[in-house]
Amino acid sequence: MKKYALAALAAVALACSPLVISSASAAAAASTAQAAAVKAAASNTTVADGSTAITPAETRAAVPPRGQITRPDFPATPPGTFNQQAVSGVHWQLCPAFTTPLLPAPAAADNITIAGPATATQEQMVRFIRKRNPQPKLTCSLEEIVGYYYEEAGREGVRPDVALCQALKETGFFNYGGDVAPAQNNFCGLGATGNHEPGARFATAQLGVRAHIQHLLAYSRMEQPSLTVNDPRYWLVVQNHPEIHGQITHWTGLNGVWAVPGKNYGQEILQLWQQAMVPDASDASLHAAEQRVTKAPNDAQSHLYCGIVWYQRGDYEKARQDFTQALRHAPHTPAALYNRALAASQLHRDKDARRDYDTLLKLTPNFNQAWYNRGLLRFTHRDYKGALSDMETLLRLEPRSADAQNLIGVIQVRQKHYADAWRSFSQAAQINSTNYYILANQIILQACLK
Structure with a gap:
């Protein structure tokens, strides 16, 4: 069984390589994995340690290399029944635990305002992002995107380090994976309202950052931005949502407003901010x-x-x-x-x-x-x-x-509950x-x- 189960995982490793995968190659990988799993089920042997799973069992493995992938299409429901012996003989992947320690916040979350100076340095933010995602999907360098946040937010009096943490939450540390694509330079989900709507697109990364900061201004102050409005949804907030325009002055006030339901949205942003400020190992x-x-x-x-x-x-x-x-x-x-x-x-x-x-x-x-x-x-x-x-x-x-x-x-x-697992994945x-x-x-x- 060990040989066939390892072959199945080798096929998965091929599919998860940092190369761009075509549907055909992904299907071939899945076909190889299927054949191996079926052969494994036909075998009555066990792995060397006597267990029915590849050792070690589900562990928090290192994050695999990042890269562009084209996902194969999976049916909405399983197109057949499952071979239980094959299922029990393969290794299931768990997203790793969170392992970055926290510094305490300088104030209670409900008291931290959107307006204010930076606490974390640009160097800290670069190091924090690179540790979580060594290959961010950006149209500029990592140092440049961090610099744009400090420039654009600093001009308007918005906390640049916390605004950048909001972008990290929205984009998955610039790894994306939702409806918005990296080439859009849309770092806060502007116009991405669900149902595969990709939202706004900006010509440069700096313009995308500017739109993000201006959208925060629409929520947090009555005064217009210093520069020409670049946020395509700024006036929508100003004209149609008086209950929001200029009324949300704290990060936790974004809960259920910027993101729906987003019950913990502001707190998550501030937790990232706390992590960004931790000292290094020097x-x-x-x-x-x-x-x-x-x-x-x-x-x-x-x-x-x-x-x-x-x-x-x-x-x-x-x-x-x-x-x-x-x-x-x-x-x-x-x-x-x-x-x-x-x-x-x-x-x-x-x-x-x-x-x-x-x-x-x-x-x-x-x-x-x-x-x-x-x-x-x-x-x-x-x-x-x-x-x-x-x-x-x-x-x-x-x-x-x-x-x-x-x-x-x-x-x-x-x-x-294999059909339920199929739907959950x-x-x-x-x-x-x-x-x-x-x-x-x-x-x-x-x-x-x-």
Whole structure:
């Protein structure tokens, strides 16, 4: 069985390579995977470790290389029945856990205004984006797009670093995958109202950034932009929505307005902002962090900062110790609980991580990343009911979470609800068509048809 199951995964790897895939080659890959899966089902042998799945079981693998793909077409419903032995003998792909630690926000989320100066530097933003997506799909360089945000937002008095985080949320860190294409230079979904409507298109990246900032101005102030209006929907807001125009001055005020339902939209943007400002792993950062602790040994923020530096350097035990110290001085600090859970997971101390996520989610029930990470932990320990509950909660907060929808599909596979899993993977692909984990699962499941 091992030989055939590995052949099936090799076909999936071919389909998920960074090359552009034609429908024919994707179909050929799926055909190869199907043949391998059927042969695997016909075999009564097991893999070397005696299990019925390729080891290791579902793990949070490294993100595959990014590239343009042309997805094969999958029917809306399964065009046949499934070979259960084949399904049980292949490796299902999980979107990785969130692993970037957080600095605490400078104020409560509801108090952070759209207007204001930058807190993160341009260099921090470039490093943050490149870590999450080494190959952003842009019509300019990464440094240029960051510079445009600081120039355009700075001119209008909008927080450039937070506006850029909004663009990261809307585009999936410039990886796209929804109705909007990278060539449109549309970084905030202007005019992309669903039902495959791609929305506005701008001649250059800078004009696209300007339109984004101007649309924020339509929501957040009565005064017109400094430059000629480039946002095609600016006047729509001004003339038709007096209840919105100039009335939304805080990022969380965008909830349910910029994005629908978007119950947690502003908070998610601000969480990205918190992640962008974390210190790096350099010796200089470590020296500064240790100096902070020496000067203020009883200060929770100093221990939190130092713990992040240790985490970035890969010393998760020291990181966990500092996060614990931070919690001793400030027991209800969400960032410290989240960061300690991340460190515990890196140390394979799942019970400790689970305990921190439980506490955190009672304290901060709108923390999307914590819901996903806890759901993954529950899935890993075969608590499928609990994992499904966490993903359903996450989807109520953020209906566009392709990661959550994909995990639901894998849970349904484990529960032998294969037709439901087929639909869940399809829904996940509709949210993000460039997610390689979702595509791999669709190809694998199709390969398991009789």
